[in-house]
Amino acid sequence: MLRSPLFWLLVPTLLLGATAPWWLGAYYLGIFTTAYYFGVFSMSWDLLFGYAGEVNFGPTFLIGLGAYGAGLLNNAGWPIPLCLAGGSIIAVIGGVALALPALRLRGPYFGLITLVAVLLLIDCIVIFAGVTGGEIGMMVPDVLSISATVNYWYAFGFLVVCGTILFILSRSSLGLILQATGQDRIEAAALGFNVTKHKLAAFCISALFSGLAGGMLVFYQGTASVDTVVDLSITVQIIIAVVFGGRRTILGGVLGSIFLILFDELLRPLGQLNTFVVSGIALLVVLLLPDGVLGYVLRPRASR
Amino acid sequence: MSATTPPLLTVNGLTKRFGGLVAVKDIGFRIRPGEILGLIGPNGSGKSTVMKLVMGIEKPNAGTIELDGTDIAGWPTHRIARHGVGIVFQHSRPLHRQTVLENIKLALLPDSLFKLAAEPHVEKRARAIAERVGLADVIDRRPATLPFADLRRLEMAKALARNPKVVLVDEPFAGLTAAEVATFSALIDGFRNEGRAVLLVDHNVKSVAALVDRVLAMYLGEHIAEGSADEVMSNETVRRVYIGGAIETHPRKDLDQRGGESLLDVRDLEVFYGKAQALQKVSIHVRAGEFVSVVGLNGAGKTTLFNAISGLVPYTGEIRWDGAALAGRTPASIARGGIVQCPETRELFGTMSVRENLDLGGQHLPPAERDRQLAWLLELFPILKARAGQAAGTLSGGEQQMLAIARALMMQPRLLILDEPTLGLAPVILEQLSKALARLRETTPITVLLGEQNVTFALPHADRVYVVEHARVVWEGDPGRFAAEMGTGYL
Numbered sequence A: 001m002l003r004s005p006l007f008w009l010l011v012p013t014l015l016l017g018a019t020a021p022w023w024l025g026a027y028y029l030g031i032f033t034t035a036y037y038f039g040v041f042s043m044s045w046d047l048l049f050g051y052a053g054e055v056n057f058g059p060t061f062l063i064g065l066g067a068y069g070a071g072l073l074n075n076a077g078w079p080i081p082l083c084l085a086g087g088s089i090i091a092v093i094g095g096v097a098l099a100l101p102a103l104r105l106r107g108p109y110f111g112l113i114t115l116v117a118v119l120l121l122i123d124c125i126v127i128f129a130g131v132t133g134g135e136i137g138m139m140v141p142d143v144l145s146i147s148a149t150v151n152y153w154y155a156f157g158f159l160v161v162c163g164t165i166l167f168i169l170s171r172s173s174l175g176l177i178l179q180a181t182g183q184d185r186i187e188a189a190a191l192g193f194n195v196t197k198h199k200l201a202a203f204c205i206s207a208l209f210s211g212l213a214g215g216m217l218v219f220y221q222g223t224a225s226v227d228t229v230v231d232l233s234i235t236v237q238i239i240i241a242v243v244f245g246g247r248r249t250i251l252g253g254v255l256g257s258i259f260l261i262l263f264d265e266l267l268r269p270l271g272q273l274n275t276f277v278v279s280g281i282a283l284l285v286v287l288l289l290p291d292g293v294l295g296y297v298l299r300p301r302a303s304r
Numbered sequence B: 001m002s003a004t005t006p007p008l009l010t011v012n013g014l015t016k017r018f019g020g021l022v023a024v025k026d027i028g029f030r031i032r033p034g035e036i037l038g039l040i041g042p043n044g045s046g047k048s049t050v051m052k053l054v055m056g057i058e059k060p061n062a063g064t065i066e067l068d069g070t071d072i073a074g075w076p077t078h079r080i081a082r083h084g085v086g087i088v089f090q091h092s093r094p095l096h097r098q099t100v101l102e103n104i105k106l107a108l109l110p111d112s113l114f115k116l117a118a119e120p121h122v123e124k125r126a127r128a129i130a131e132r133v134g135l136a137d138v139i140d141r142r143p144a145t146l147p148f149a150d151l152r153r154l155e156m157a158k159a160l161a162r163n164p165k166v167v168l169v170d171e172p173f174a175g176l177t178a179a180e181v182a183t184f185s186a187l188i189d190g191f192r193n194e195g196r197a198v199l200l201v202d203h204n205v206k207s208v209a210a211l212v213d214r215v216l217a218m219y220l221g222e223h224i225a226e227g228s229a230d231e232v233m234s235n236e237t238v239r240r241v242y243i244g245g246a247i248e249t250h251p252r253k254d255l256d257q258r259g260g261e262s263l264l265d266v267r268d269l270e271v272f273y274g275k276a277q278a279l280q281k282v283s284i285h286v287r288a289g290e291f292v293s294v295v296g297l298n299g300a301g302k303t304t305l306f307n308a309i310s311g312l313v314p315y316t317g318e319i320r321w322d323g324a325a326l327a328g329r330t331p332a333s334i335a336r337g338g339i340v341q342c343p344e345t346r347e348l349f350g351t352m353s354v355r356e357n358l359d360l361g362g363q364h365l366p367p368a369e370r371d372r373q374l375a376w377l378l379e380l381f382p383i384l385k386a387r388a389g390q391a392a393g394t395l396s397g398g399e400q401q402m403l404a405i406a407r408a409l410m411m412q413p414r415l416l417i418l419d420e421p422t423l424g425l426a427p428v429i430l431e432q433l434s435k436a437l438a439r440l441r442e443t444t445p446i447t448v449l450l451g452e453q454n455v456t457f458a459l460p461h462a463d464r465v466y467v468v469e470h471a472r473v474v475w476e477g478d479p480g481r482f483a484a485e486m487g488t489g490y491l
């Protein structure tokens, strides 16, 4: 472990993250708080894409279900922990309902179905504006905290827990089997693995963490809206974050999310230009380091 | 095993149709524990399809497949695998992102969502299996860096790891040297001693005959003969449709035209893959109209040499084509210049039809010319005519090989580079291909550079032979002298 570069990257990063409230102002703590939730979105997406080999264009379908589910339950008077649990269960159920038919299809069709699911969810939110708040968004009565520091702690703790679980999963036997199903499903089946079962499991895990993070984000921001948890631009951000940070690394997605959200804020004075510049930098990194930043650092030296 | 032991695998009336094509028709056989059944037949006769049906990768239209008394026909693949059937695919399918050890470990894992950590004995067993098949030295490498034979070993290792009762082995000897074939034969013989039932497919007739207890011959999906190896191999029909005649030498009448200018001139070529040197000061030349064979065992450097000529790998040294240096030109520009390589890996467009693949090859030709060339090639490989509308990826192994050669010829190359064209071809097709090459040589001004480790195929056509060993050219001469000076180890 002491010889792995990941270990030496992780320790100082965690130390920096854990001490941030003592040396960062409330404004920046807020930025990191959002970035951490996006980090969980990205890690969940990487488990599906990098390991199970399925391109899910609908992470925000899962995130949105978790977010709106939690929000609606909260409006019905449930306490936050139960809302979060309820929201993620809804996300998993929705995920299974989506994945069961979608996983039967090969090639680009899985991606297309997930994309359509997002559009349907947006339609539903608009149609049932009475309960969901439609395009304006839905307020929730409770929030996690009004203190930036406490909110930061929640997000940081959540990220560390989710990151640990997803990382261990990815390096486990299950992760290896998932990689096999993603690379060659006939070979995986011939080795005795039920490909559909494993891909479905990956989808459920991804849905669980996405939904949970969606719910947390709602109780941090105090509202749920299409723009913040369902819009396709969020999907694009998640994908860029994972590719930038390094697919098949799980943790790379966190790096990518922090980069995207931090720079988006820092370059805000540029006005319209800022998205352009951030995307440009991300594109450059992807071109120069096709394995992403973390992928490049972790790649075995010999094959460089 | 005694003749009274009940069979482990009993197949009856197995039939599979792909659209209008009946790939397998009413096939039946039994294999007892510790028995090896050989399955032979020309390319496209349905051997791999039989294996895929047993493995559940394709669903049979009719028939039963009984494993230890249970009918497994139509079950999903993973259940059949768990029930005790393992397969060594005709084309190696390693997981490229994982190391050799991880690939073997994977095969040892249970089909469980909740066993996160592999049990401690898994690592030990994986290493033991790697040792047994001869992969111990490369255990931490990734498949992409392995020589061909090691990839095949990895397939054997995975099948072994699954500890199957029935093993389906599809063309284990294709592309292997005589020494490697002996090792693989010993491995398969080991399956017998462990009481497994083995179904073996291969076009290396001699090695199959030496190994099996019985042979079943197929042709166009149908059963044509069955019995001991000797009986089947001497069967009239089997000889006609599968084994064919011996490959004849085709001495050239017009030897005097040689000695002209070099069309291709390779000087002091060196190629490195990372630290490993793949070619060391290699110099060869090919004159216009010549037929040159490069003979060498797996991993000697033949493919690297061809890839350097085609501009696919960086090199130092000089490659001159038609008087001009090729350095700095793109592979596409080199191909347009008339050097066409038919790679060992075939590189077909899998989802496009046979006809579309051929048309792509001939797209730069004027229509009349293209039609003539196409007609000639379809006459050469009649099976491609019958399969014209089929997706190239679904062709049998041998059919894909023929398509790759035909597509290269569609491009009307000035220099045709054939890398291991005999891989996976039935003896009778080898004979046809051999005749076709002889005709090609006589009727067109084509120049051919052939890479082979199968010298019985490489020698008869060659005007000149190079032998490559350990990244170096170690011998050059005419085929007549080869047997005397280099014979041992190759013949």
Ligand SMILES: Nc1ncnc2c1ncn2[C@@H]1O[C@H](COP(=O)(O)OP(=O)(O)OP(=O)(O)O)[C@@H](O)[C@H]1O
Residues within 6 Å of the ligand: B018, B021, B023, B041, B042, B043, B044, B045, B046, B047, B048, B049, B050, B090, B387, B390, B394, B395, B396, B397, B398, B399, B424
């Ligand atoms: N998915 C498919 N769709 C259509 N035709 C197919 C499909 N799979 C196989 N075929 C055809 O079925 C026939 C039998 O193929 P198979 O792969 O079993 O041959 P084989 O005996 O293994 O030949 P080889 O010795 O060349 O490997 C071939 O003509 C092939 O083109």
Ligand SMILES: [Mg+2]
Residues within 6 Å of the ligand: B047, B048, B049, B090, B170, B396, B397, B398
């Ligand atoms: Mg075959």
